[in-house]
Amino acid sequence: MDDEQMERLRAAVKGCETSVFWHPSRTPVEVLRRLADDAEALDVQQWDVYAERGPVAQVETQVAELLGKPAAAFFPSGIMAQQAALRVWCDRSGSRRVAIPDTSHLLEHEDDGPRRLHGFEFEHLTRGRTTATADHLRGLSPGLGAALVEMPLRDAGCMLPPWDDLTALSAAARELGVPLHADGARIWESQPYYDRPLAEIAAQFDSIYVSFYKGLEGLAGAALAGPEDVVDEARRWRKRMGGTLFHLTPFAVSALAGLRDRLPRMGEYAAWARALATEASAVGLRPWPEPPHTNTFLIHAEGEEDAVTERLISFMERERIQPCGGWWAADVPGFVVTEVAVHDAALEHDPAQVAAWLLDVTRG
Template sequence: MPDHLTRFRGLTAACDATVFWHPVETPGAALRRLADLADELDVSWDQYGARGPVAMLEEQLEALFGKPAAFFPSGVMAQQSALRVWCDRSGTSRVAMPDLSHLLVHEQDGPRRLHGFQVEHLTTGAEVATAEALHGVVGRLGAALVELPLRDAGCLLPTWQELTDLSAAARHRGVPLHVDGARIWESQPFWGTSLAEIAALSDSMYVSFYKGLRGIAGAALIGSEDFLAEARVWRTRMGGTLYRSTPEALAALLGLRELLPRMGECLAWARTLAAELPALGIIANPAQPHTPTFLLHADGTDDAVNERLLGVMERERLRMTGLWRASREPGRVMTEVAVSTPALDHEPQRIAQLLAEVAVG
């Protein structure tokens, strides 16, 4: 019998619709959408990260965030470049960040091996960063990184007051505050503030284009002109000044146009769904999601739950969650869901019932 992952991939390709994440699309269909946009905008090719749609994208980001922007081929490169600039300026390689930060969990020790960063934990576990947390990291720091939202903790966000106080504490101490904003688009509705107001609290910010905005790849750094000039040097040193990035920039422009305005709707749908789940034996984390991406927990084993998931997908021809996995609590399973525009075509109450069929049986 095929393993769960193989069967899941086959069923995903055969489904007629999806609930979570973005619609399944062939490369040809995706590239045709971008070709149509290129014709509409009458763009030329970019060259080495300048001109063409890359320049258009950077201009749109500056309008949204109130600060200049620089395109990067990946978020890993963007964030390491940002921290390297701040540490070089300050003369210390000590950086404070959450122990659940992407840089520590998903980058194969790259920040330390490539740049020699000495990491101090700003927070530990499912805890949002606050001014008090920064005060607890004693000694000289090259930078402090806050992940908004803290993805591996269920996409947790601080309150606006907590974020404002953290920014003030960093500035009072003279520590540059860098924001890992891979999902900042999805986070903005939680605070009800503008992207420019969020960016004003940081010294630099990274944003991603392939998550909530359905891009192909790519990222950007937001910050002052002098900061970006140094970051671009590190982009070149790390091999990130690609000859062409036109498809990635076009996809980001399309996401900003079509998906960014609907983030608030996605969060409202996610919260309606989450409110239905406890009575059905499923716990959402956070109980009221901070962003459209959050975690689900239930009693059971991953083998049993995934068998039911595959059965529901086959019957309904509907792409549901990803595969469930065992949680740290014995006898419990978990999965992450990311609400995007396809979910808005479904009643959250019906999806809650299907989730209960999968998770509880």
């Protein structure tokens, strides 16, 4: 996509009156006004101070209870939370070797920070669109400081391992003495797939990170849950890495609102996603995985990136509807792919109509 096409795409998105995927676009004034309303409704009377007391403590208590863990700590970002967790586990084991999917956020989107800051030595637990199994873990040489699995594997279309594979992996980690950490940025969205309590899913891991700004539509922020002594050590790393801001209250309030309003709807989002995948497949588009494991999945279509982008721009200019995000070249020549993430906005639309829009965008 050249600069001119990118500018036209941005202008078309800005001109849309409604969208289908992700969260509705709101101005800063609208978001902050809603945040004040949420603070009042949640009866927030006290500021946190350097991540202690107030709504930060409330979030930590709720997350620990939901995940069935002894403790949880609030972090301003998931990047910081996960680096802190792995640092604690590796310090305890005396090994910087960490087993991790080759598509992990830590490898792809953190500018080499985990290695530069903490000296982690990453080894591939899995490659590509493959969810981890006990055999993957057992296949690595002994002496790992920790292992990380992504729940779900986002770059693979938010794939999740079958329950039996997950429990076998957990058992293997315990047998080998390898702390198992979950990148649970979308664990809230994963719960309907297993149809088990969040605490039962989280019990498969020694520690787990969760996000508040993705499915829960918070401003920002994350939490790390696990054993109390591990979380206490992670809090010290949070301070060392600059994570104890004077006030984290606005982020904590938005997290509490998300837990209240969005978490109960995860089943609806997942069901709508499955309905869309069925309709998309019926018109010749190719969802992955099929059926989707979560509310987020990939859709493939025949076409070239520039041509599909041009049709997307024309569709938005004509209909004032943003039917999807951008499309990019797929691994298979002659195909393009987009990611769809189902939240409140999608539930306002008929999945069959959305599938027709996607077909219009990709084939004209």
